[in-house]
Amino acid sequence: MLSLFHPAVAEWFRASFDRPTPPQVHGWPAIARGASALILAPTGSGKTLAAFLWCINRLMFEPAPPPPARCRVLYISPLKALAVDIERNLRAPRAGIASRAAAREDAHHIPAIAIWTGDTPAVERARFLREPADILITTPESLYLLLTSNARAALRSIDTVIIDEIHALVPTKRGAHLALSLERLEDLVRLKPDATPSPAASGSRPHGPSGIQRIGLSATQRPLDEVARFLGGLRHTRRSRAKGRPTDARATLHDEFSAPRLRSGQAGRPLNAECRPVTIVDAISRGARQLLVYIPEDEPARSAVARALAARLALLARPEDGRGGLLVSEITGTPAGEHPFATYLVEAGFTPSAMGFQMRRRTS
Known part of the structure; x- marks a missing residue:
């Protein structure tokens, strides 16, 4: 499983943990191939690392883009306090992997992390506008404000969105508001003015044919297929049956849940013919x-x-x-x-x- 990662990442993980947890075992392959993923796992089971480790691997060892296109990973938390905790929790893997890479004399770039919430000082916001960080941590409301401000230019290079505690957002007005912001972000990324080739064609970034890779995390999200529809957004066009096999760790993998095709009331044509399948990693369910x-x-x-x-x-x-x-x-x-x-x-x-x-x- 760790063969997916750069040797420095694998060395750091082996030195820090006994073995990958079920959400990591089943989540990493899907995330590494660029699939959107919905991870259901208990608190303390490594969900955050399941979502972030491949992102850190990619940001640290792939050639860094020019500063205006530096921000590539967006983390969204429903709580400002959780956003601060995530920034703190990412310090250890960044420092540990960088140390391993330096010992191996491997070229690497330590990803910068920025927080943008209602509590972020003006000086830090100005710094992000001048020099966008590789990873931006924010809240649904702050994302909306970012998309309507001068900071939106820094979001054009986003290729991965991680939504934590997604169950707290899906059935609420905040969730509906976030869904709209995510589609606006998709349009912003897709319609960026430069003429660079599609990331899906270059293979260097995790965009699939359906746009930004989306990763949802929670310990209590139900029903899974409804949450997957929310996570996938408008680009869902098909539904396929669950596939995968139960393991001794009781982690089950379900692929490609999707919502019915949305149609225009006037033209009767699909509003969006692209598809974003969502891989569901369930490391909680027991029994029948x-x-x-x-x-x-x-x-x-x-x-x-x-x-x-x-x-x-x-x-x-x-x-x-x-x-x-x-x-x-x-x-x-x-x-x-x-x-x-x-x-x-x-x-x-x-x-x-x-x-x-x-x-x-x-x-x-």
């Missing part, structure tokens, strides 16, 4: 899982969807040791292909308009 999928009422379609989902869930139920799961028949729910060493049971059932599947560990 249930997936409810709405399907057509006609019998052929029901059978086809049931067979496809049964096959997918059989893969989902297969643990890392390679032992098989249990495949159920499409309508009756009776076993159809039980493996003698199956560890998980996949069960199916129908209602008039929906089909439910449940996965649970075998007890006999």
